[in-house]
């Protein structure tokens with residue numbers, strides 16, 4: 001039996017230099033590279049999934065092409081083919097990355113649960129937020145590599161002015177930050193309640209349709225319209241329309257407000273995700289990580 | 293003087309199950325590790341060994357108590373403690389990425405600890421050569437056998453050359469030859485590199501062979517901590533003399549039981565087992581009675597093992613618990 005005084009007297013003392021070395025953070029670069037390599041190797045070993053990813057990308061592009069052309073015929077006054085292309089292109093990118101950002105985190109947790117690696121990840125001295133974020137980042141990079149040729153082709157084809165493309169890029173960036181945070185939030189909930197993982201698909205689709213990706217939200221039933229105002233996508237898609245269609249598009253509210261709301265979502269969700277990460281870890285650690 | 297490298301004080305942990313069912317896994321436990329020792333945790337299934345290890349490895353939250361590892365408080369310095377520990381959990385079948393090879397897994401976990409590629413390679417080389425694992429390094433984790441997975445996970449826990457290593461049943465599922473090799477490797481590691489090793493095992497001959505000290509956990513408390521020899525001594529007998537019951541009369545058995553040198557008597561299947569306080573006197577006296585009564589029965593001699601000590605102590609604990 002030990003008592004405090006005795007054990008403190010006999011306690012091994014570590015040299016101060018050693019102690020300092022232990023409190024150093026694991027370099028960001030190393031965590032990111034390790035996860036990139038892991039994700040790419042795993043993706044490549046699920047060959048079927050990899051091929052399916054490319055086929056899905058092609059299908060999406062065909063669908064968007066169809067939508068933009070169809071809209072041009074029904075309402076030729078609205079804007080040029082180029083503008084429509086630009087809008088659908090950006091919506092397409094959001095939707096596509098949305099898959100990675102929303103599902104990416106959940107997939108990472110699910111895979112860690114399936115492989116039983118979660119506990120071993122928690123035994124590591126590196127940051128878990130970074131681990132999740134870099135796994136998602138790596139997955140999106142893989143997607144970018146697949147999509148890049150199509151994107152370059154489409155942007156070139158649209159012939160849109162540089163400023164608009166840049167503003168749309170900014171909308172995209174804000175949306176992505178929000179989505180990463182939402183993804184982490186959802187994956188955290190998946191740690192707590194496994195079934196949450198399957199909810200992601202429903203939430204994602206709801207966001208897209210109610211958010212006005214395909215049909216402008218004005219054309220939705222009233223209930224959905226109010227619902228739409230609480231979704232980040234609504235503002236993202238509307239801003240995209242503003243910069244794609246120019247004056248011929250009537251925005252749902254002043255674009256300045258929309259920028260503000262979108263930025264608010266990005267910051268709010270990120271903070272929320274970080275707070276929840278701490279809460280969830282506490283909860284999971286009380287229950288035992290291996291049991292998940 | 294023994295230096296304490298880790299201590300846990302008044303640690304309690306309960307798991308909340310369904311419908312307010314609470315399992316008390318650790319109950320005000322005190323535990324310590326000395327620098328450079330091999331310390332084994334023994335205890336029946338569900339005693340709380342894994343729970344204690346996981347708490348000290350930062351993987352499970354305790355309800356109460358303090359843990360200090362090399363001067364770092366568990367509640368304040370998780371990251372430092374994670375740098376200091378090597379950990380192998382009880383479930384190794386599922387504990388690395390199935391689709392990555394053994395080598396890729398080791399590199400991933402090594403990098404996530406902040407090690408450079410060259411450091412990892414160097415350490416892998418050393419371990420692989422010793423353990424004769426070269427040809428399995430490029431196999432995907434899911435294609436390895438249970439024992440091979442165990443070895444990969446063990447190597448993973450040693451990549452950063454930690455001063456303290458926790459191994460929860462490290463030789464479970466290994467064939468006797470590789471188990472022996474790993475035991476020797478671990479003993480070498482501790483003695484040559486001054487590491488401290490905490491392990492659990494249900495293979496008591498292995499615990500006896502390796503451990504400097506053994507702690508017996510019972511119902512969430514440490515019941516005894518001592519050297520394996522002292523534990524065996526505390527059984528109160530040094531040897532067992534076992535006689536096949538077939539053809540022996542109650543009289544003879546009673547005469548043997550009444551000998552001064554005979555301390556205990558248990559019936560085990562077809563055998564009567566007599567614990568004696570001295571192997572020579574005991575054997576001589578018992579054989580004397582058998583000869584005198586002309587009983588030609590089968591006869592065995594057995595030294596007290598750690599398993600006997602374990603059964604003896606757990607038996608006593610259960611008895612005192614029931615009262």
Ligand SMILES: Nc1ncnc2c1ncn2[C@@H]1O[C@H](COP(=O)(O)OP(=O)(O)OP(=O)(O)O)[C@@H](O)[C@H]1O
Nearest residue numbers: 287288291307315317336337338339340341342343
């Ligand atoms: N995550 C958990 N949730 C609920 N109860 C748990 C959990 N983990 C362990 N327990 C319970 O806590 C007690 C201690 O379990 P623990 O795994 O620490 O035992 P152990 O000594 O390692 O046993 P074994 O020798 O079988 O590995 C047991 O009664 C077990 O049922």
Ligand SMILES: [Mg+2]
Nearest residue numbers: 341342343382
């Ligand atoms: Mg256990």
